[in-house]
Amino acid sequence: MQGNTQPQANMTTVPGAQGAPMAAAPMMPGQTSVKTTAAQQAAAASTPTALPTSVKIETLLEECIRRNASDLHIQVGLPPILRIDGALTPIPNTPVLNSDAVDKLIFSTLDSMQREVLSKDKEFDYSFSFGEIARFRVNAFNEKGHLAAAFRLIPTKMPTIEELGMPQVISSFAEYPRGLVLVTGPTGSGKSTTLAAIINKINSEKSVHILTIEDPIEFTHKSKRSLVAQREVHYDTYSFSRALKSALREDPDVVLLGEMRDLETISAAITIAETGHLVFATLHTNSAAQSVDRMIDVFPAEQQPQIRSQLAGILMAVCSQRLVPAIGGGRVCAAEIMVANTAIRSIIREGKTHQLDTAIQTGASEGMQTMDRTLAKLVQQGTVTYDSAREYAVDVREFERIVKGA
Numbered sequence: 267m268q269g270n271t272q273p274q275a276n277m278t279t280v281p282g283a284q285g286a287p288m289a290a291a292p293m294m295p296g297q298t299s300v301k302t303t304a305a306q307q308a309a310a311a312s313t314p315t316a317l318p319t320s321v322k323i324e325t326l327l328e329e330c331i332r333r334n335a336s337d338l339h340i341q342v343g344l345p346p347i348l349r350i351d352g353a354l355t356p357i358p359n360t361p362v363l364n365s366d367a368v369d370k371l372i373f374s375t376l377d378s379m380q381r382e383v384l385s386k387d388k389e390f391d392y393s394f395s396f397g398e399i400a401r402f403r404v405n406a407f408n409e410k411g412h413l414a415a416a417f418r419l420i421p422t423k424m425p426t427i428e429e430l431g432m433p434q435v436i437s438s439f440a441e442y443p444r445g446l447v448l449v450t451g452p453t454g455s456g457k458s459t460t461l462a463a464i465i466n467k468i469n470s471e472k473s474v475h476i477l478t479i480e481d482p483i484e485f486t487h488k489s490k491r492s493l494v495a496q497r498e499v500h501y502d503t504y505s506f507s508r509a510l511k512s513a514l515r516e517d518p519d520v521v522l523l524g525e526m527r528d529l530e531t532i533s534a535a536i537t538i539a540e541t542g543h544l545v546f547a548t549l550h551t552n553s554a555a556q557s558v559d560r561m562i563d564v565f566p567a568e569q570q571p572q573i574r575s576q577l578a579g580i581l582m583a584v585c586s587q588r589l590v591p592a593i594g595g596g597r598v599c600a601a602e603i604m605v606a607n608t609a610i611r612s613i614i615r616e617g618k619t620h621q622l623d624t625a626i627q628t629g630a631s632e633g634m635q636t637m638d639r640t641l642a643k644l645v646q647q648g649t650v651t652y653d654s655a656r657e658y659a660v661d662v663r664e665f666e667r668i669v670k671g672a
Contacts, residue, residue, distance in 0.1 A: 404417050440464050506527060591654050
């Protein structure tokens with residue numbers, strides 16, 4: 267079906283400068299230490315490069331794109347800081363920002379209603395378009411009585427699964443007729459990017475109705491073969507749970523839930539998947555076993571046997587991913603893949619999630635792989651260093667054993 271998604275009320279457009287360079291935006295970053303030292307910060311604070319109020323948000327966003335950074339951080343008492351390949355580094359020749367400068371930078375990306383929400387709630391998630399150059403997801407918040415913000419660069423070009431370097435089995439997730447698919451990992455591990463690639467594949471190949479519920483909308487999908495409707499919390503709906511309750515009345519075939527945050531949203535996602543829909547969702551967990559336990563543990567003890575049985579019936583796959591610094595720069599995605607077969611469904615139903623790792627190890631022929639084996643393979647291929655991979659290992663001893671070929 268052809269058509270366009272409805273414009274989002276919160277997608278403030280910040281005009282970019284003419285001729286601003288276009289960069290290939292990275293996947294979401296992992297957390298690493300700050301590259302600045304106390305001496306560097308002190309030096310930056312004492313450098314009279316410009317008045318704090320002279321910095322423009324357009325200049326900072328263009329620098330973020332030009333340097334292929336994943337994030338821009340703005341905070342009182344520090345110069346603007348970029349996250350590049352997972353490491354934080356100040357933007358050269360920029361001043362330490364005072365409170366007025368930070369307020370001006372952040373407010374320039376907000377409309378009047380958004381400013382009211384931020385003032386009332388002390389924190390606010392939103393997204394905006396930077397002209398035709400890029401889009402950013404932002405969390406504005408208060409710290410020590412001052413405003414601060416983290417800007418996440420979102421690729422304007424919709425990535426494909428192949429371009430992300432994900433295992434080929436990920437493509438099969440788009441072919442499921444129904445059930446629940448989880449993409450998990452810590453903040454900044456590329457979950458939204460992976461889901462965008464899967465949704466884009468469905469949108470390009472199948473004539474279905476795709477409904478997304480996000481906070482905020484990150485990737486915008488134009489209807490191709492599918493009809494795509496994207497709803498944003500606070501603008502198109504009051505809450506995740508409220509949107510999920512009305513989702514079944516909107517005739518969807520595929521539902522993307524930006525995040526399962528609590529019992530209510532997890533329960534609603536299970537119900538939608540049980541009624542014959544394909545549901546994609548994210549969790550902040552580090553493995554397939556953790557993901558299953560998290561979903562079950564939010565329910566009261568007396569309900570957990572029933573939830574285990576329901577989950578065993580609807581869960582189709584779990585992709586748990588991390589971004590690991592690559593040799594030569596950039597980052598590479600390392601993913602643990604669990605595909606629900608008969609053995610895995612029995613393990614979930616019987617509450618023996620500690621056995622899932624073993625089941626994943628024996629399911630290689632079905633596209634399954636553990637995180638430790640994936641990391642070891644990246645080391646053996648010369649893609650990442652041993653030390654970098656070891657930091658992300660789930661079981662360090664198992665990782666070392668695989669690397670050594672024992």
